[in-house]
Amino acid sequence: MTRSVVVKVTDVHKSYQDFVALKGVSFELHAGQTMALLGHNGAGKSSLIKMILGLIQPSLGEIQVYGNTLNASQQHVQLDIGYLPENVSFYEKLSGYEVLSYFAALKGVNREKVLQILVEFGLADAQHRLVKTYSKGMRQRLGFAQAILSEPRLILLDEPTVGLDPLASEFMYRKINELKAKGCAVIICTHELSLVEGNVDFALIVGQGKVLAQGSLNELKQASNLKIKIKSAALEQHHQHLNGFQSCYFQGCLHVDYGIKADVIRHITQHLGIYDFSLAEPSLNDIYQYYINQLEGQHG
Amino acid sequence: MASIFATMPYSPVWIIASKEIKDGLRNRWVSFITLIFMALSLSVTFAGSAVSGALVLPELPVLISSLSTIAVFIIPLTAILISYDSFVGEEESGTLLLLLSYPLTRKQIIAGKLLGHSIMMAFTSLLGFGITALLLLILGKDYPVGITVCVFSQFILSSILLAMTFILIGYVVSLRSTEKARAIGLLLFVWFLFVLIYDLVLLALLVADLSFMTPELINVLIAFNPTDIYRAINLVAVGAEDLQGTLSLIAQSGLGLSVLYGLLIVWIIGLSILALSVFKCKKL
Numbered sequence: 001m002t003r004s005v006v007v008k009v010t011d012v013h014k015s016y017q018d019f020v021a022l023k024g025v026s027f028e029l030h031a032g033q034t035m036a037l038l039g040h041n042g043a044g045k046s047s048l049i050k051m052i053l054g055l056i057q058p059s060l061g062e063i064q065v066y067g068n069t070l071n072a073s074q075q076h077v078q079l080d081i082g083y084l085p086e087n088v089s090f091y092e093k094l095s096g097y098e099v100l101s102y103f104a105a106l107k108g109v110n111r112e113k114v115l116q117i118l119v120e121f122g123l124a125d126a127q128h129r130l131v132k133t134y135s136k137g138m139r140q141r142l143g144f145a146q147a148i149l150s151e152p153r154l155i156l157l158d159e160p161t162v163g164l165d166p167l168a169s170e171f172m173y174r175k176i177n178e179l180k181a182k183g184c185a186v187i188i189c190t191h192e193l194s195l196v197e198g199n200v201d202f203a204l205i206v207g208q209g210k211v212l213a214q215g216s217l218n219e220l221k222q223a224s225n226l227k228i229k230i231k232s233a234a235l236e237q238h239h240q241h242l243n244g245f246q247s248c249y250f251q252g253c254l255h256v257d258y259g260i261k262a263d264v265i266r267h268i269t270q271h272l273g274i275y276d277f278s279l280a281e282p283s284l285n286d287i288y289q290y291y292i293n294q295l296e297g298q299h300g
Numbered sequence: 301m302a303s304i305f306a307t308m309p310y311s312p313v314w315i316i317a318s319k320e321i322k323d324g325l326r327n328r329w330v331s332f333i334t335l336i337f338m339a340l341s342l343s344v345t346f347a348g349s350a351v352s353g354a355l356v357l358p359e360l361p362v363l364i365s366s367l368s369t370i371a372v373f374i375i376p377l378t379a380i381l382i383s384y385d386s387f388v389g390e391e392e393s394g395t396l397l398l399l400l401s402y403p404l405t406r407k408q409i410i411a412g413k414l415l416g417h418s419i420m421m422a423f424t425s426l427l428g429f430g431i432t433a434l435l436l437l438i439l440g441k442d443y444p445v446g447i448t449v450c451v452f453s454q455f456i457l458s459s460i461l462l463a464m465t466f467i468l469i470g471y472v473v474s475l476r477s478t479e480k481a482r483a484i485g486l487l488l489f490v491w492f493l494f495v496l497i498y499d500l501v502l503l504a505l506l507v508a509d510l511s512f513m514t515p516e517l518i519n520v521l522i523a524f525n526p527t528d529i530y531r532a533i534n535l536v537a538v539g540a541e542d543l544q545g546t547l548s549l550i551a552q553s554g555l556g557l558s559v560l561y562g563l564l565i566v567w568i569i570g571l572s573i574l575a576l577s578v579f580k581c582k583k584l
């Protein structure tokens with residue numbers, strides 16, 4: 001099934017006077033996909049998000065949302081985008097209900113939907129309390145609720161789980177996965193790689209304005225060719241039989257390139273008869289570190 | 301008020317204005333400013349009675365002249381205090397970026413905030429100064445209803461226009477600032493410049509009776525300061541040209557009421573355009 005393209009970024013460059021924020025970024029995000037936008041502080045993530053929102057224009061290249069080149073005159077497109085900025089604290093003198101009602105009114109969403117979403121996000125009991133009395137988790141839930149009020153088809157979340165406890169983070173990702181199942185395209189900009197790892201379809205790693213890598217987790221593992229670790233007590237005696245696979249054995253683990261994982265496992269099970277082993281694949285954090293280290297290596 | 305947000309027939313401008321009014325009420329700005337206006341207005345009107353021990357009320361031209369002299373300090377200051385964090389505050393809390401991601405134009409955001417803040421200032425002026433007018437009509441014998449209502453309406457209207465001017469100055473500075481503290485610091489300097497320095501220099505020049513101070517030059521100097529236009533409106537409106545003191549010199553500028561109101565409106569339009577262009581150029 002072909003899913004419609006929600007965001008299409010083509011060779012986008014962004015410069016601020018002498019500073020180049022983005023250099024030649026391209027990607028496509030389809031309906032029902034979630035993308036992690038990763039990168040160090042100042043890598044250009046925020047610029048990219050602002051350009052997708054139509055708040056700033058690319059210096060070169062094109063960004064299309066639902067097939068429209070976004071600018072201030074295309075408000076109907078903005079109506080279909082939900083956004084949660086980083087560290088938004090809202091209006092402290094208003095209650096949670098008033099804040100949501102305000103943003104709902106600006107998007108033409110009715111009162112029933114506001115009440116329904118407050119219940120859905122577990123804020124019904126606190127809806128009449130002033131936002132200044134809310135915990136960090138409650139504010140983030142309020143922000144997330146605001147982002148999905150109008151049931152947009154594209155949602156951009158900037159650090160949605162920063163400062164949240166594990167249960168609150170799990171709640172956020174459960175909601176993200178529900179939205180994804182409904183066909184929403186979601187972009188998550190985060191530094192919390194372990195949380196995002198199992199919840200996105202692909203990742204875009206940017207560093208110093210350039211795309212360092214992009215693809216699904218498997219594609220990134222393949223491309224980075226990081227080692228996987230195979231751990232088994234039986235391997236200690238047999239690892240010399242795996243020399244043909246460019247592997248190495250140390251600290252009780254067999255380290256092999258991700259690209260030959262299937263061949264090695266086949267060999268271990270079929271030729272060596274070892275079935276009792278554990279496999280540790282490179283995490284998103286390992287992949288991210290790999291690319292960032294490479295970038296730093298290039299720049300001395 | 302909350303239900304106003306959640307019902308849709310309202311335009312984005314009114315939705316933003318409603319939120320600003322609600323914020324103002326919650327912050328107790330509205331009640332605070334109303335009380336200040338009321339206290340000043342009543343003390344100016346009835347101070348003479350306190351000294352003499354009997355009810356002595358000033359004549360209408362003297363009263364309006366005194367009220368405008370005090371209001372010219374207080375109105376710009378309160379307008380600055382309610383507007384200084386309008387944009388820099390939203391930026392610090394992350395809601396400015398959020399608002400801009402909504403289907404709103406920058407013009408609608410400025411118009412909504414201006415409408416909300418102007419309604420707040422209109423309400424506080426009406427209540428704060430209106431009470432004085434009402435008491436004068438009840439207690440005073442020499443205050444014809446028609447003239448008193450007309451004079452006070454003029455005073456309140458010009459006060460609202462002056463407040464709008466300084467609210468817009470507040471927006472321009474707020475849009476240019478990166479921190480709330482810097483915004484309020486700069487605005488206090490602007491207030492000091494317009495309300496004290498410029499005014500004092502103008503009055504000194506008028507009193508000095510310098511040969512180059514032609515009526516045309518005086519008019520130009522008045523036009524360049526909204527607080528002087530405000531003074532002139534209220535002095536001309538009550539025919540205070542004949543009063544003693546340097547302020548009466550402003551009233552002798554020869555500018556008619558309609559021209560003076562026009563000048564204040566030009567200030568408001570000019571500052572609105574400036575605020576919008578600063579907003580459009582604002583680095584996000």
